[in-house]
Amino acid sequence: MEPMNAVRLVPVWPINADVFMKENPECDGRNTVVAVWDTGIDPSAAGLQVTPDGKPKILDMVDASGSGDVRMLTRRRIGPHKKSIRTLSGRKVTIPSHWQPTDGFIRLGTKLASELFPRNLLQRLRSHEKENVWGPCLKQLAANLAAQSGELETGLNESSDSGSSSVERSENEASKQSEIVSTGQKYVENSPRNTASDKSTKRNSRQNKLSQKGALHESPKNHIKTSARLLEECLASFDRSYLPLEMVYDCFVFYDGSNWLACVDTSPYEPGKTLADMPLLMDYSIKRQYACFGEDTQLFYTVKIFDEGKTLQIVTNDSGHGTHVAAMTAAYFSDETCDRSTRVTRNGVAPGAQLVSIKISDSRLGSMETGISLLRAIRWTVELKCDVVNYSFGENCVWPNMGRVCKHLNELVNAYGVVMVASGGNNGPGLGTVGCPGGVVEGLIGVAPLVFPEMMRSLYGQPDHWSLVGMDTEQENCDTVVLEPSIPSSDTQTLKPDGPLPAAYTWGSRGPTLDGSLGLCVAAPGAAYTSVAGWQLRPSALLNGSSMSSPLVAGGVALLISAVRHVYSLRNCASPRIPPSLLRLALMNTALPLQHLSLFDQGRGLLQVDKAFDYLMRALGIASTAVLNSTSESISADEQILNNGNGWESSLDRTFSRYERTVSLNYNVHLFQHSVLAIINCQTRDHLFVP
Template structure:
């Protein structure tokens, strides 16, 4: 079996209260007995990542493994208000919520300094900033997503980049003398005589409506239709039974063969009605679509009679024709039953009609966190209420809302064509190779050439290390965001009885480093909110949490920053904005290793703005780090990551190449040639990481060597940094960082191989990490836990990761 490290992570939660104040003591032992070990010859030697979860419900004495402050599943969380005795980022020690602070905690802005910034600069609330939302689709009818704070349209375009709502309308028909056309479904349709159609050509197509609905919406509509159908069917059964009873009363013992046939026919009718109730299968209503050119624009109309109960409702002639959303910004609703909003876009000279609906509430919720504006409820505004947005649906309804490469590529093209300032993508999944692939290449082009700032979620697979997802946590040109929870959020949005005294990273928020040593998480932002959701959910707002919520919170904060920079004439660059966020963030946690969870910390909009004002004359440049181990033919890395026991047995030397990168189109004579920086190199722990003192850096880059000596480190997690500081402007902070992560495992030399960790003490949200060198020949492990000191049921989690 290939040698690997197992990371054990424990954290606790209370069933009775979210954050119980009492500290509990857990004598915990993990036993690997000789009879439990085996040589599994079928074990895959090349498995890149195998996750093993074990969860048990824990009563007063025994049990195993699992708990966390908040779940990252479908319902949300949010927060951000202030309270008595509060500090600037929501770490409230004597928390008391009134109505105002409770509402503010539902849409957290205080934690990242957004409320302070808007209070000081109300005109820089996102105005002049356009954000592309790469997600499941945004409902233009959702609460707070109609206009900006200065009265402009909130949503400028709604696009289905997946093609899941496309209708083939290549068939062309002409109307008869009565104004009727034959629809693609075979239905006869009457067009409205007031519709202008100089050519007289009507493009027709059809779509099953359930193909446009989410699973939950389709289930609700099916239930309602089934209920109505059952009522009608029961009425028909009652009528048939009444007719049979009347016949039997009139003809008690009919001898005539014709009367017998009538009686059999009545009975068969009842049997058939009852039988069809058992075989009921609702394939869904059919929507006929008609597309034409009115001499100026392509327009489309839908016939939705099959969705309506009233015979005169939903007729094609009664439909108000729609043009492409970006032209007139109008939308429709299929019916009162579904309350589902849709947008129509016509492509390919009328041969394709795109019916755009969302494939989950996720995208609307994300858009609301970033930009929602409520005139009468300002505390529920999004982070940047003045910003505008375009919706790029990348979640394919046919694939359960999963994104595709084609959809992502189309979304990037749309963002560039609309000249967006920001992209938010709260999507992602694990990847085999970090910072690699066609989509990564396209993102690099969008960021480096077109200067769009790309923000994305880091993932919800924590708390184990190396769980950041792609693209947010693994791509250098993307700002990956982790999820933070403040006491105000815990008390207000999560309804916790006893909130924590200080803010912390959600335990499920993914952690770095990446497989090639990069930090993974850039910054953190509030990871929950009560935000708008689509109208078909039959509610205005919903509680959700996840790094999917942290990303738009950060994106909205960056929109405030861009709004100010544009108004003040300060150049906006993804490089300088990222550096401002990283060097002004508030650290979360007590140790340097917490950066693997939180990135550089909790972002602060107002501090980043001050930083950017000072940096207006600094060249817009990023620093690409390439690392190779001396004397070994290893892939180029972005950081140093020592996991195996053999890597910690002796010092290693590494070559670091630092290459300044300018945006495409930078002037050779005005920007590249004059660039020169005197860099002072700082090691966070010189006894472990030895570096040169200074480095003269020019446009062509420079290399230097560093030595990492883990031999004297104790077992466990260790994190160090080498920071490059501009000697002429040390106030800039680190212009580049080299992350060094060491997980030094403990060896198991005794036989049988037993490892014990006695008397571990836990609070909810607390994480203990243990690293064990896998004994020779072992292919699996058994963990036992013994607990004490509980008066109610508790849950504990063990999270193990093999890389």
């Protein structure tokens, strides 16, 4: 059997990223920063430690959701002779001697594990607690109860054998007493007085007689059995109503004279450890420090400290999704952590790129993103000077390209020059199922997921030999399937239908949108097998979805930006600021359309990194930056805005960034329009002025 080639685990070959990096080894994404808006990245994940040139892979880690924020408003003073304090959780702790706050104050706070931990991890920990602590305790109690009941019954049996005569005497005395009671009862009944009080007296005497009779006939052995049964029912009721104890972490923050330091005390849940064993962490951006919530959790975290210690941010991840996406984008496996024969093939699309993890999913809401987390993510992206954003999230929306979040996302792209790539959604195959923002915000690059035969073999374990299914060549009236680029070229590719063809995943969302937009821009492979978060207790996993196609395109964009900057550095020239609209144009106009798929399935087609780079070089060599910064790419029949009943109407608009106010005063473009299809009539003009 042929061994699996690791290149198949991260499908970079369909977008020609491997070919591009082989021809341009210095253009592997270096000098670019990709922001990953997702569920958070595991800082300990394989492939996410360093870049090929030795730089740290992850520059910073931020929680934009607010689920990791801790209010540190309580202060405690410590001194040389006062090291013991009481925390907000009620525990009394001794401050380690190596904690040296310059002002003598330590800020305190608490954080619940349920606000930080992924739900699956909490379920695993609680199940382990119930099975290994609570369950054995109940079993031991039940066993002790059964043993004690058996000992009591044995003792009663032995005493009954040795003292049977005394028991007989007591029974005779009891029978005599019952006769006396019955005689007295008859005497009372035969008396001439028969008042209401006498009737109540008779009822009470009758009840006493019955109770005495029951007490006489209930043996001690039966009493023991009844008590044991009741106790067993109590234990079963306790087991049914079991509620796990909430883990609460005490948090400490202080200033040592040079940096703010933070400590999250996990010692109550780690036997044998104390507060002195807990690590002190700086802001992750300073020394890239991280710690773990315990060996049994394998959940790693970092910290950020704001407002002079008044706010502590504990940054974790609530799913392996973000780590997987980050690894697809820019993972780099060095010689020390990976076999040399498979090192290159296991890398992400842009192994030289650096990452910023911005957690937008709220752990308190089950990994759901919120509007405020997206707005915070925008601010952090601008502040950390990121070049590309990968957004593998999305929701349904009523009106496309509308609302506060959509407005600010467009502003991020058009005003701040950040290229944003987003997944198209997993709600297909119905038309008009693209999600927000990937398919409906005009400034973003929406990506559709595709599956390739090589992926079926290496990722899904399908057989190597296939018969052609899903395509009637006679009905299609073709001998070959032609894959043509959007723009005329001499390198038209053909694919003979003697095997399976690339296909769109059935669950992939399709365009168009309600406002007539195509919805999807380009397509990329939608599955990979790469690193995931450590708390899942596995190094890597197979995930598929449009969430997996988006990071491949984001990595491809990082390659393009890196290549342009490298070319200009060789010429000793300052690299121009590449407008996101130009990059979007390059991707869409050089994409490789699959003729057996519709535009709604794949957008403009399969991303081709090498051809997009050639397009960029030609554009940068011909046109000025001002012209290339236009937000509109072309006028084509499938991307019109309005149908007024008599024909399609289109408009070409120009959007200037906030840094180009002077450029806008001198903006004047000479264009011409014509129709490339005979069936389309348009007014021919040799000059169009775009104000």
